[in-house]
Amino acid sequence: MTLLVAIGTVPAWHRDAACGDLGKLFARKAPNDVEAQRKVCAACPVRGRCRADAATKRKDQLPDLVVAGLTRAEHLGGGLVDAxxxxxxxxxxxxxxxxxxxxxxxxxxxxxxxxxxxxxxxxxxxxxxxxxxxxxxxx
Structure with a gap:
């Protein structure tokens, strides 16, 4: 599954996202991959828009991927799960x-x-x- 398939309709600002052409990386859930995904998100110029977009989604609409530097569980928990x-x-x-x-x-x-x-x-x-x-x- 690519990132574009996972998130559905792609907003216009997503063209500027650092993850735009990294669908295969963002489709994996191994711990090393999650850390690599977080690094990509950390340097993303549209991270704020991405996080705001994720905040407007229902729980079942969030992909089980790293979005705006947070995993699905972290988004649902309102921050880092272990915090x-x-x-x-x-x-x-x-x-x-x-x-x-x-x-x-x-x-x-x-x-x-x-x-x-x-x-x-x-x-x-x-x-x-x-x-x-x-x-x-x-x-």
Whole structure:
């Protein structure tokens, strides 16, 4: 599969892209190839447009290739997959895998870690449970 086949309709700015004639390189997924692809992207004059274009695509529209210097998994994760992220509730930095997946939003992940999300849901459940038992006793 060539890059042009993978990305579908090619925008006009892509003619200036560094990867334009390197379809075979960008069709491979070996670790050495991914690093070579990143080097090509790093020197690309239209990298910003490429990244903006990738950000507008749905998850299923992104090719499983390096686009704008990031792999598909990195685009979906909102940055480098292994990079720690800060929980908005507890403020601790945790790996991206510690955040609940979300279908909506820029990063595809919740802003709160799984621990804080679970604690919040338990507290809400207890509040509803307490409210329903106190309603039953006052009636």
């Amino acid at each position: 720690p992220r800060e929980c908005t509730k507890c403020g601790k930095k945790k790996p991206l895998t510690e955040f609940v997946s979300k279908k909506r939003g820029k990063t595809g992940r919740s802003s709160m870690c799984k621990t804080c999300t679970n604690a919040r849901q338990r507290a809400a459940y207890q509040a509803r449970k307490t409210k329903s038992t106190t309603k039953g006793t006052t009636a």
